[in-house]
Amino acid sequence: QVQLVESGGGLVQAGGSLRLSCAASGRTFSDYVMGWFRQAPGKEREFVAGISWGGSNTYYLDSVKGRFTISRDNSKNMVYLQMNSLKPEDTAVYYCAGDHRSYRVETTRLKYDCWGQGTQVTVSS
Numbered sequence: 001q002v003q004l005v006e007s008g009g010g011l012v013q014a015g016g017s018l019r020l021s022c023a024a025s026g027r028t029f030s031d032y033v034m035g036w037f038r039q040a041p042g043k044e045r046e047f048v049a050g051i052s053w054g055g056s057n058t059y060y061l062d063s064v065k066g067r068f069t070i071s072r073d074n075s076k077n078m079v080y081l082q083m084n085s086l087k088p089e090d091t092a093v094y095y096c097a098g099d100h101r102s103y104r105v106e107t108t109r110l111k112y113d114c115w116g117q118g119t120q121v122t123v124s125s
Helices: none
Strands: 002-007 010-013 018-026 033-039 046-051 058-060 068-073 078-083 092-099 119-124
Touching: 002 092, 018 033, 018 092, 018 119, 033 068, 033 078, 046 068, 046 078, 058 068
Parallel strands: 010 119
Antiparallel strands: 002 018, 018 078, 033 046, 033 092, 046 058, 068 078, 092 119
16 A cells, blocks of 8 residues: 655635645555545545546546646655635545545545545635
């Protein structure tokens, strides 16, 4: 499995931007479909964005479309989540996740077999 470490979270005002990064080490990173999930207090962990092996296919939660962009750099073993026009409802712990068994982006958390420790994103109104 790959080991995943997120960074880039923090406190931002509504309308602001943050860029989350996820560094991968271990198995071949390019074999993994990568995703970002988030979990707010008292809520289920939900899929936010996903990207295919080579980066040509992406998929987003409806509520973040047009505001968030997922990307990856396989030469650096990195995946990113650029978050713009942030809203208070985006407040959550954000997790990077990897799926080495699927051939396409999956939105179900059970499909992902490795996870980072999470990074807190707080958006103030």
